[in-house]
Amino acid sequence: MQTLLECIPCFVRQAEEAVALSAKNSVLREELLRKILRALADADWEDSPPVIAQRLHRIIRKETGEPDPYREVKGRMNGLALEALPCCGESISRAADPYEAAVRVAVAGNLLDSGAKIQIQPENFPHLLATLWERPLAGDPNELFRAAEKAERILYLADNAGEIVFDRLLLNFLPMEKVTLAVRGRPILNDALRGDAEIAGFTGLVPVIDNGSDAPGTVLEDCSEEFREAFDRADLIISKGQGNYETLSAVQAPIFFLFTVKCPIVADQIGEPTGTMVVKKSEFWALIHRDAPTL
Numbered sequence: 001m002q003t004l005l006e007c008i009p010c011f012v013r014q015a016e017e018a019v020a021l022s023a024k025n026s027v028l029r030e031e032l033l034r035k036i037l038r039a040l041a042d043a044d045w046e047d048s049p050p051v052i053a054q055r056l057h058r059i060i061r062k063e064t065g066e067p068d069p070y071r072e073v074k075g076r077m078n079g080l081a082l083e084a085l086p087c088c089g090e091s092i093s094r095a096a097d098p099y100e101a102a103v104r105v106a107v108a109g110n111l112l113d114s115g116a117k118i119q120i121q122p123e124n125f126p127h128l129l130a131t132l133w134e135r136p137l138a139g140d141p142n143e144l145f146r147a148a149e150k151a152e153r154i155l156y157l158a159d160n161a162g163e164i165v166f167d168r169l170l171l172n173f174l175p176m177e178k179v180t181l182a183v184r185g186r187p188i189l190n191d192a193l194r195g196d197a198e199i200a201g202f203t204g205l206v207p208v209i210d211n212g213s214d215a216p217g218t219v220l221e222d223c224s225e226e227f228r229e230a231f232d233r234a235d236l237i238i239s240k241g242q243g244n245y246e247t248l249s250a251v252q253a254p255i256f257f258l259f260t261v262k263c264p265i266v267a268d269q270i271g272e273p274t275g276t277m278v279v280k281k282s283e284f285w286a287l288i289h290r291d292a293p294t295l
Contacts, residue, residue, distance in 0.1 A: 001048050001049070001245075001246040001247075001249055001250070001265075001266075001269065002045065002046050002047065002048060003043075003045040003046070003047060003048065003049050003052055004045070004265055006264065006265055007049050007052075007265065008040065010049070010263075011040055011049075011052065011053065011056060012037070012040075014053060014056070014057075014189070015033060015036045015037075015040075015056055015057075015060065016033065018057060018060050018069050018070075018189075019032050019033055019036075019060060019064075021066075021069040021070065021073070022060055022061070022064035022066040022069040023063075023064045023066075028063075028064070032059075032060065032063050032064070035059060035063070036056050036059055036060070039055065039056060039059060040052070040056065043055065048217065048219070048246050048247050049217075049243075049246055050215050050216045050217030050219065050243045050246055050247050051215060051217075051219055051247075053188075053189075053215075053216050054188065054213075054214060054215040054216065054219070054222075057188055057189070057214070057216075058214070061187075067187060068187035069187075070161075070187070070189055070190045071187075073161075073190050074161035074162070074190050074192075074196060075161075077112050077160070077161045077162025077163075077190060078161050078162055078164075078165060078196060078199045078200065080162065081109070081112070081162040081163070081165035081166060081200075082165055082199075082200075085165055085166070085168070085169070088105050088166060088169060089169055091105070091132075092105060092169060095133075098173070099141055099142065099145055099173055100137070100141045100142075101133075102169050102170045102172065102173045103137075103141040103144065103170060103258065103277075103279060104132050104133065104135070104137065104277060105132065105166050105169055105170070106163075106166050106167050106169065106170040106240070106258060107137075107258050107259065107260055107277040107278070107279070108132050108135070108166070108260065108277065109160075109162065109163035109164075109165070109166035109167070110159060110160070110163055110240060110241055110242070110258070110259050110260045111260050111262070112160050112161070112162035112163045112190070135275070135276075135277055136272075136273075136275070136276045136277065137276070137277045137278075137279065138270075138272045138276050138277070138278050138279070138280065139278055139279030139280050139281075140279065141279050143256075143279070143281065144238070144256050144258075144279055145173065145174075147236050147254075147256065148174050148175055148178070148236060148238075149175065150236075151175075151178060151234075151235045151236035151254075152178065152235055153178060153180070153233050153234045153235055153236070154174065154175070154178045154179045154180070154234060154235075154236045154237075154238065155179075155180050155182060155230055155231060155233075155234035155236070155237045155238070156171070156174075156179055156180065156181050156182065156206075156237075156238045156240075157182050157218060157237065157238065157239045157240055157241075157244050158181060158182065158183045158192045158196075158197065158240055159191065159192065159240040159241030159243065159244060159259075160189075160190050160191055160192055160241065161190050161191070161192050161193075161196045162190070163192070163240065163241075164183075164192040164196050164197060164200045164202075165199075165200045165201075167181075167200070167240065168200055168201055168202065168205075171202075171205065171206070174238075176205060176206060179206045180206060180207045180208075180209060180230055180234075181197060181202055181206050181207070181208045181209070182208075182209050182210065182211055182227060182230065183196065183197050183208065183209075183210050183211070184210060184211060184213065184214065184215075184216075185210040185211050185212035185213045185214060185223070185224065185227075186212075186213070186214035187214065188214045188215065188216045189216050191216055191243075193210070194208060194210055209226060209227060209230060210224070210227070211223040211224060211227040212224025212226070212227055213227075215243075215247070216243045217241075217243035217244050217246055217247035217248070218231075218239070218243075218244050218247050218248050219247050220247075220248075220251065231253065234253075234254070235254055236254055236256070237253055237254060237255045237256070238255075238256050238258060239255050239256065239257050239258065239259075240258050240259065241258075241259050242259045242260070242261070242262055242263060242266055244257070244259070245257045245259055245266065245280075246266070248282075249269075249282070249283070251282075251284075252282075252284040252287070252288065253282065253284070253288070254282065254285065254288050254289065255281070255282040255284075255285075256279065256280070256281055256282070257278060257279075257280045257281075257282070258278065258279055258280075259277075259278055260275070260276070260277050260278070261273065261274050261275060261276045261277075261278060262274060
């Protein structure tokens with residue numbers, strides 16, 4: 001997915017937020033924002049939004065010397081998500097369809113996203129849960145679980161801190177022995193790292209790898225060899241988050257995208273309004289599984 005003119009305000013908002021977290025000096029903040037705006041003007045807008053965001057945030061980290069501006073934000077998101085976890089688990093167990101409920105909780109967690117214009121603050125997540133069961137859901141969660149049963153190797157691409165805590169509840173409904181969890185390789189926005197996977201309780205449950213990249217998505221050419229090998233071997237990839245969708249939607253791979261639509265451009269691309277929770281097979285799914293029975 002390439003960058004469009006409508007993406008620019010989001011880049012500026014992201015940059016302003018990251019600069020505020022990284023630089024306390026007002027003169028430095030102004031100089032840095034001017035530098036970022038110049039870099040944005042010179043960027044190749046044929047690239048996907050996560051690729052451009054990656055470059056802008058590298059400038060911020062280099063100029064401020066702050067390697068992880070969102071460290072405290074991620075800690076707060078993880079803490080509040082862990083507090084909500086027992087309540088979410090109980091709601092799933094009481095649901096008429098626990099499988100769909102687990103998907104809804106995991107996808108709702110995708111709104112804990114510092115990179116998106118449409119997002120929620122961690123302290124407001126309990127209110128979201130109260131309305132979770134009435135929110136529109138596009139796609140069939142049962143297709144995901146049938147694909148998981150048939151798969152031999154499942155690669156689960158995590159997205160954000162906080163959100164990754166709720167991914168644990170979805171993991172309970174997947175064949176865990178087949179799953180490998182992948183997180184970002186280096187800090188970017190509030191995206192989940194290995195430490196966040198440990199806090200969320202994945203240690204000892206499934207293998208955890210990182211993708212070697214600091215893009216807020218999955219840019220395969222920027223990822224490590226270990227990750228690309230795991231990606232190529234997987235016969236089911238569960239991709240969380242809009243950034244992963246933006247970077248992988250054109251990749252021919254057996255992907256299920258799980259995210260909340262937070263951007264009008266993505267809404268137009270997939271034909272669903274903003275705010276919709278999505279369980280979407282890759283457009284290449286039928287081509288990849290042309291010899292397999294219909295799910």
